[in-house]
Amino acid sequence: MKIAMIIGSKEYASIIDQAADVVNQIQTASGMMLTPRQILRIEDMILAAGDARYCGWSVQAGAGYQLVDPYNQSQGFLVTASADAAFVPNPDGQLLFHAGLSGPVNFMDQNTIKVRASYDYALSETSSLRATYTLLRVQPLGQLASSSQTIAALLGFTLGHADMGLQASLSKSASASAWALDLTISAAISFDW
Secondary structure, three states, X not given: OHHHHHHHXXXXXXXXXXHHHHHHHHHHHHOOOOOHHHHHXXXXXXXXXXXXXXXXXXXXXXXXXXXXOOOOOOOEEEEEEEEEXXXXXXXXXXXXXXXXXXEEOOOOOOEEEEEEEEEEEEEEOOEEEEEEEEEEXXXXXXXXXXXXXXXXXXXXXXXXXXXXXXXXXXXXXXXXXXXXXXXXXXXXXXXXX
């Protein structure tokens, strides 16, 4: 953990100083001298961008004027609110959550609610799994609310120069009486010239 804190620190004047501190920590803990190749590898690891992880939360609220509405509702002033949260339950996982509400000043009678939750998990250096849930609920003025939902799982992996994806999703639109299952296989190949 101490080495991870050094690597994540922004207090060093240069990468060389940061790498020297990591090397000193490793040599002290192991009682061995590192070779020049090992030291260069440590510098490479410090410089590697790595996967970004988010942690924390935010809540926002505001007011505005609606110019265009995809649900054909009247234009006018509206209020918005949203909440976002991110958690890192383990070193290989990322949990993200977003919820949003928008509508006119009388938003209890007319509103749009969007909710999205996702969990990403790195299975290995070349494969990952993502599970998502999405809900969209629209409440038009004077009408019944309608909801659409999607649950999806995506397995992504790399085979040589190809990025492969296997996705399964269950979705139910507002007008559908049953859930629909979609299976997708995708591939992207990169060519080095």
